[in-house]
Amino acid sequence: MCCRPRPLWPRSALEWCCNANMVPRMSGFLLNRLSQSVVLLVIVSIIGFTVLNLMPGGPLAQFGLDPGMTQKDVERLATQLGLNRPLWIQYLDWAWRLLQGDWGHSFRDGSSVLAVIGRHLLATLLLMGTSTAFAIAVGAWIGIRGATHRYSLFDYCATVGAMVALSVPTFWFGLIGIYIFTLKLGWVPAGNMYTIGDGSVLDYLHHLILPSLVLSLVHVAIWSRYMRTATLDALSQDFVKTARAKGVSERRILLKHVVGNALLPMITLAGMQLPSILTGALVTETVFTWPGMGRLFLDSLGYSDYPVVMGLLIFSAILVVLGNLIADIIIATVDPRIRLG
């Protein structure tokens, strides 16, 4: 099986399916990476379509709740909408409508699903961005310190602490945070994005602190583990020895050579963490009644608003695929080693 001669396929998704790392040029890299993403999006949409068909009543669920619709009406509608056609034709039809931006309408207020998602997107992105920035800053500090003071008490505590942090349920951490910082100390508000009647930037920040801290806990742990490994790796390289021999200060070595080398893979890691950040955001938004996508998802589930649920499901997956694509493109632009394989 391994010895079968490989046919000469064009440089495309086909080729990527069999061997991912054989692209010699940047344009080739881009094309290849783009086609990977397209294939991935197709698979993602197939999974989404399967979930949609698992839902009670399928795509016609909204009419099941309508008292004015009899069973007969629903059947007639199913025929009209072509729901008795073969599944694969239905899938193509559904995917085509997704592509055209027709994601259906919310049961709750009849506005288009994309518009509803758009209204909640910024809040989530704000939360994710702040907490990621915080996680990278703190995680990098812990990781670098752990690596330079290897096997010290600090390093040991950071290692164990990271493992514990990865085990704490985010919502529980949120509850504890609210208990301490809101109920006991009264420093920050317990929820929402802003005080009604006060839309100042400071007010937003005040509301943002606790949720983004809570969301960042897991990622501080991940980033610190990554930075520790990356720093140890870089410190053992020859260029660090050279720099030391030349008398470059330890601080400068860390900031320039070590962090500089750790930066690029950080972009990939950030892309890879997108699903887990979105998962954390959903939970955090619930605890802090933050008006983002996660909160919207739960509310829509509660109202059986399936078009919005489906839309968010697909949207989050697309966000992840695109995020990873962008991360890879940034890296390939900056680092010739990647695109040259």
Place this chain on the structure above:
Amino acid sequence: MTVIAAHATPTRWWHSRAAYRFMRHHLALAGIAMISLLVLACVIGPYALPYDSLHIDLRARFAPPLSGQHYFGTDPLGRDLAARLLMAGRISLLVGFSAMLLSTLIGTLVGVTAGYRGGWVGAALMRTVDGFLSYPSIFLVLALAATLRPSPVMITVIIAVTSWMETARIVEAEVRSLREREFVQAARMVGLSGKHIMFREILPNAMGPIIVAASLAVARAILLEAYISFLGYGIQPPLPSWGNMLNGAQQYLASAPWLAIIPGAAITIAVTSFNFIGDGLRDALDVRDDHI
């Protein structure tokens, strides 16, 4: 010296180098101890406590911890929190274990098939893995849990079908490298069937990474169950689980903080233990740490 002698004659698995290394891993041993205690408490604890987990006593609502015989206090219905915690532990740990078994099974099957067959079959399987990984797990789990009837068995299945991908990836990579080894070529030359080579020759050699992934999968499954039960789509009351015990805790945070603190601590202890064990196994079985 005795150690070296033991290495020379690895007759039993507990004499092996891996077992020796595992026994030196303090965190892993602590994890084993904590999990054993937790399982023991959940199995025999409910019989030893003076209250039943479903016994409602409205006169003793919101009793704080250590009041009378209520060691962990009571909940808004006056039910004993300790009894509920231990009954919930049975459910949560059982769901976690079963989901791990199922997801490891799926992941191993997919991984071995994709890694050994390669070509189009392998590519299709691994792209499916990528597709599933693109969904934030909780969105997928919640959407499924809200549509299918949430019984404990269904929750287990839902968690399993949304978390087998890591195992599949790890197994696929391992099998792909094992496929080229001499013993596999020898087996192929002798004329053994593909099934035999996959599951009798290659799979036993890929057990290390599978075991490590499985121990981490328990931790993930327990966490995921807690998340969806907390959000109200997991295990349904009156059946207690650590997650759904926290479900109503937020509104009583000011008056009865123990309702939130105690079940969350139980989740954290269980998940931390499994993560410690996984870490020890990884070191002991010498599995390369691909994901950070």
